Amino acid sequence: SGPPRVVLRSLLVAEEMRSLIVEKGPGPVEDDPDALVKGWLQREMRGCMKTPWIRPRKYWFVLTPDSLDYYSSNEKGARRLGSLVLTSLCSVLWPDKQLYKETGYWSVTVFGRKHCYRLYTEHLNEAVRWVCAVQKVIDSKAPVQTPTQLLMRDVEEHRDSPEILEQIYRCNPILRYTSGPLYAPLLPFPYAPGPRSYTTLRDEAVKLFNSLQQLESERDPVPLMQGVLQTCLDLPPLVDEIYCQLVKQTTEPPAPGGQGDLHYWQLLTCMSCTFLPSPPVLRFLHFHLDRTENRFPASEMAKYACFIREALGKTKGRECVPSLEEILVLMQRQEMICTVHCPGAPACSVAISSHTTAEEVAQELVSRLGLSQSPNLFALYEQSRRREQPVGSATLLADVLTSLAGEDREQDPPCRLCFKHYGFLDTDNVPRDSLEFALLFEQAHEMVLRGYVPTSEETLQTLAALRLQSLNSDFSTHAPFPRLEELFPPHQRAERDQRLRGRLREEGASTMAAIVEKWKLLQGMGRPEAMAAYMALAPAGCGTGAALAVGSPDTPLSLQSPVGCGPQRLWLGIGAKAVSLYKPGEPEPLDSFCYGRISSFGASDSSTFRLSVEDRDLLFETSQVEEIAQLLNTYLTSAGTQRLPQPQEPPSSPPTSEPTVLPQGLCTAAGPWQLRPPVGSSHS
Secondary structure, eight states, X not given: OOOOHHHHHHHTSOGGGTTSSOOOOOOBOOOOTTOOEEEEEEEOOOOOTTSOOOOOEEEEEEEOSSEEEEESOSSTTOBEEEEEEOOTTXXXXXXXXXXXXXXXXXXXXXXXXXXXXXXXXXXXXXXHHHHXXXXXXXXHSOOOOOHHHHHHHHHHHTTTOHHHHHHHHHHOGGGSOOSSOOSSOSSOOOSSOOSTTOOOHHHHHHHHHHHHHHHTTOSSOHHHHHHHHHHHHHOTTHHHHHHHHHHHHTSSOSSTTSHHHHHHHHHHHHHHTTOOOOHHHHHHHHHHHHHHHHHSTTSHHHHHHHHHHHHHTTOOOOSSOOOHHHHHHHHTTXXXXXXXXXXXXXXXXXXXXXXXXXHHHHHXXXXXXXXXXXXXXXXXXEEOSXXXXXXXXXXXXXXXXXXXXXXXXTTSOOOEEEEEEEEOSOOTTSOTTSHHHHHHHHHHHHHHHTTOSOOXXXXXXXXXXXXXXXXXXXXXXXXXXXXXXXXXXXXSSOOOSHHHHHHHHHHHHHHHHHHXXXXXXXXTOOHHHHHHHHHHHSOTTTSSSEEEEOSOTTSOEEEEOSTTOOEEEEEEEEESSEXXXXXXXXXXXXXXXXXGGEEEEEEEETTEEEEEETTEEEEEEOSOHHHHHHHHHHHHHHTTOOOOOOTTOOTTSOOOOOTTSOOSSOOSSOOOOEEEOOTTOOOO
């Protein structure tokens, strides 16, 4: 008997659909009843978008349900000069206003497989009419399917019939490894220019296959692998194509398990930890993994297949491509080691995979450090000398490490991951001899040094003395002495004048002398007592459960008064019980709003946060709208308060309502802020 019907159907498909478009021969103008639109248009004769503008020539165009044709004239007997067959892969661009300003013409650009028609008219309504008509024809066409897509369907349909499957693979070279070039993508792509610096998706797909083939002989394949992954991140439609190309190249290779074959499997491993393919490609990939494990049990290929299957069950998408270090680890099917710094405690090493989230690491550290019974919340932070921001709970640690590795060390050196308190819900009942109290103490000192604590200079000097007592015990000339910037908030303005810098040095020496005198008065005070005294003396934010939200001491929140008054510079404090406004340097708030007075909060737009307090609407201009909303919601939820309505809140990132889930993308030190009343509102 002959081969199964399904195989014959696959074999009859033209190789790589190279004849998707069949050119019409020249013919006379006829009164075609199928003509949808007719009219004179001017056509640019050069086919490259980068060529300089040249005045186009006028032709008679006719749009039919199958093609866009043009003739030398509209007279009977005029010869057809060209035809662009329209399929579902064709595309048409909307008229470009900038081009009209430069040339006086509105454009209609139609992309086909072999041709690109750049047409022009002086009238916008005429251009819009043609664009809409061409798009309607394109939308009416059935989706084009490539041989690879048809064969994937055949493989899925006959996956339980070994004989038919082997015949499908034997009769269709497009499914198997090839050492030759690929002249067309395995999957269909629209005929349109690519984004940014890329060419068309079809051309990029073919170029990527060439890159894959280079992997076979590369001694160091890691940079090339990262380049392929980056292209897929920039051009998401290519993800399925690269999966199909890798499946093809790992199917019946000339040397199974050889270096070149394993390089393909290693890139497939990195792909599986970075991108999730579409359902049809995912099913085809799973079949390929099963087939490989069955044909080569206990081999390196089978081990990679098992790893890839597990990774695909966890992958949800990445913000960054894997770093070079992560690629090296994935090539060995191992985990990465992440170092997390803990204030007041040794740094912790945590094993993570490409799928580990910040919340999972924070929960592990909570358990490892014995903080499971704490009522307070914890989170991971990206921290440098100049800035600090929390890592969202759902953020992948692998992306964070990639980002930290790419930081500009000269601009903001160096970045590291820290484990710290996020929400100060109950600091009064933390045992003074516990690790959590040491964490609170170190975090409070960081806030003081960053200038996030509004208080007097006298109090700051006393805090610095208590810090010295906790570090070195009683005063001694032989005790190690930290630098002033490790004890006292530095001056926030950069002084370029030499005399002013000299004055700052004199002020620093005077401040240090005052700190030392206060330190001498603490003789006999033990470390626990010094830490407790520090926490009791430190104002809002350090010991009373407030999380200050400011940009920096010299860029505080702005409160814009109504009716032409200038803005006032203020600080915003978000605490467990209230939201407060402070004057810079003042320990007492100008105004406080307990949560019972807040009727609603949320985003008015992407850069404006609205806080409704009784009969007032306070508007904060900030780049961290989501962070404020989630911080407020965290305190409300953790305190057992019903979440307030949040008008005009972006639906893509709703605040969390679960108290056990770490807030995403929150920041206790944020800004700059501007608070202003809406038009027609009143301030008390």
